[in-house]
Structures are given as structure tokens and as C-alpha cells.
Amino acid sequence: MRRLLSHPNATSKPSGHKCFLCKRDVAFTSEGDVFQPVAVLPCGHTFHDQCLQNITPDDQAKDPPCIPCALGEN
Ligand SMILES: [Zn+2]
Ligand SMILES: [Zn+2]
Numbered sequence: 001m002r003r004l005l006s007h008p009n010a011t012s013k014p015s016g017h018k019c020f021l022c023k024r025d026v027a028f029t030s031e032g033d034v035f036q037p038v039a040v041l042p043c044g045h046t047f048h049d050q051c052l053q054n055i056t057p058d059d060q061a062k063d064p065p066c067i068p069c070a071l072g073e074n
């Protein structure tokens with residue numbers, strides 16, 4: 001049985017978008033359900049701003065590469 005990983009009407013996922021780096025809903029963090037900035041790349045992938053910064057080299061900060069796209073995890 002296949003699981004739907006992103007369902008727009010899922011009531012338990014307030015934002016419906018997962019951070020592709022830590023796999024948590026972007027509405028939540030390891031800190032709990034505190035709000036934090038969300039980064040959305042041009043391709044549509046969403047990340048916690050903090051997660052994206054953690055894996056982005058300083059010289060690419062203005063144009064961060066998309067990890068899921070690079071890995072083909074679309
Ligand atoms: Zn994250
Ligand atoms: Zn992407």
C-alpha cells in the first residue's frame with residue numbers, strides 16, 4: 001500500500017509542506033511548534049530557512065542549490 005506523503009487536506013499537518021532536509025512539516029521544528037521562517041525555492045521545494053542555511057555554503061547563500069532536485073527526490 002502506498003502512503004500519500006503530502007496530502008493537501010491532511011488535518012494533522014498544518015502547512016502541508018515538509019522540509020526536505022529534516023523531513024518535518026515546515027510549520028514545526030525540533031524546537032516544537034514555534035513559528036520560524038520558511039524558505040521556498042523557485043522549484044517549489046520548501047525548507048526551514050535554518051535547515052537550508054545549514055547545508056548551503058556561504059558563497060551560494062544567495063542562490064542555494066536544491067538538494068531534493070539534485071538528488072532526484074522529486
Ligand atoms: Zn527542516
Ligand atoms: Zn527542488
